[in-house]
Structure formats: C-alpha cells, structure tokens
Amino acid sequence: MNHSSMFSSILLLHSLVRWLVLLSLLFSVYRGWKGWREKKDFTRVDNSYRYWTVFFALSQLLLGLWLYFISPIVQYFLHDIKATIHERDARFFGLEHIVVMTLSVLAIVIGSEKIRKKSTSPEKFRTMFIWFTIGLLLILSSIPWPFSPFTSRPFFRMY
Numbered sequence: 001m002n003h004s005s006m007f008s009s010i011l012l013l014h015s016l017v018r019w020l021v022l023l024s025l026l027f028s029v030y031r032g033w034k035g036w037r038e039k040k041d042f043t044r045v046d047n048s049y050r051y052w053t054v055f056f057a058l059s060q061l062l063l064g065l066w067l068y069f070i071s072p073i074v075q076y077f078l079h080d081i082k083a084t085i086h087e088r089d090a091r092f093f094g095l096e097h098i099v100v101m102t103l104s105v106l107a108i109v110i111g112s113e114k115i116r117k118k119s120t121s122p123e124k125f126r127t128m129f130i131w132f133t134i135g136l137l138l139i140l141s142s143i144p145w146p147f148s149p150f151t152s153r154p155f156f157r158m159y
C-alpha cells in the first residue's frame with residue numbers, strides 16, 4: 001500500500017467511524033437522561049452502551065492521530081506554523097480539530113471511569129448523562145460538517 005492510498009483509506013475510516021461515535025454517544029446520553037429521570041436500574045445493557053461509546057471514541061482518536069502524521073494539510077500546517085496559523089483549513093486540522101477532539105475523548109473516558117466507580121444507579125445515569133453530553137457537544141462543534149463555518153468536508157466519503 002503506498003502512502004497516498006493509505007492516507008485515503010484511513011481518512012475514509014475516520015469519516016465513517018464518526019457516525020458510530022455520534023450514534024453511540026446519542027444513545028448513551030438519552031439512556032443516561034431517561035434512566036436518571038425515571039429512576040431505573042443501571043443494567044448490563046446500560047453498561048454496554050458505556051463500553052461501546054468509549055470503544056468508538058478511542059478508536060476514532062487513534063485513527064485521528066494516525067491521520068495527523070500523514071495528512072498533507074497537517075504537514076503543510078506544521079512546515080511553517082507562523083504563516084499557516086492564519087489559514088482557516090490548515091489551522092483547523094493542524095490545531096483546532098486535534099485539541100477539541102482530544103478533550104472530548106478525554107471527557108468520555110473520564111466520564112466512563114466515574115460511571116464505573118459510582119455505586120448507585122441514579123448516580124451512574126447522571127454521570128453518564130453529564131460527561132457524555134460534554135463529549136458530544138465538543139465533538140459536534142469540531143466536526144468539519146458540510147455546513148460548518150470553519151471548514152467543510154462531506155457527510156460521507158465514497159472512495
């Protein structure tokens with residue numbers, strides 16, 4: 001596999017896994033809210049929502065890190081930061097996206113550990129709702145949506 005086909009494969013995966021990250025987060029936030037409000041028991045199903053949300057978020061972090069080292073736009077950003085920091089696209093992928101997304105994954109991982117340590121169901125649900133909502137909002141703000149004012153990329157990649 002040459003360098004550029006490796007890049008497009010990882011980019012394709014990173015673009016796709018975004019939907020798994022978003023869906024698992026949305027479901028978990030909803031379950032957290034519902035379980036907390038309706039005083040449900042935190043079951044093994046709830047725990048598996050927590051687990052898969054962390055799994056997809058960490059996978060996306062790894063794919064993102066990998067991309068960071070091979071992405072042409074990041075390389076362009078890094079070669080002369082003083083100048084490229086003023087360019088929208090280069091700054092977004094070279095700096096903003098990686099910082100906000102790493103923080104969001106951190107919120108998800110910390111939240112998950114807190115959920116595990118809480119001893120009662122309402123506390124677990126509440127922790128899941130709060131920390132995963134923080135992660136979700138950070139992620140929503142830093143995806144290069146086609147309608148994003150920062151930088152736009154397609155909803156789906158086809159190659």
Ligand code: HEM
Nearest residue numbers: 015018060061064065067068071072073093098101102153
């Ligand atoms: C965890 C949540 C994350 C989500 C939902 C996410 C989502 C995305 C999306 C949708 C794209 C556009 C893909 C495309 O052009 O089709 C993208 C690009 C990119 N992401 Fe992420 N990302 C995340 C985390 C990260 C992290 C933590 C890093 C770095 C460590 C990273 C590095 C990159 C890079 C370098 C690109 C652009 C590559 C290029 O176009 O040259 N991402 N990301």
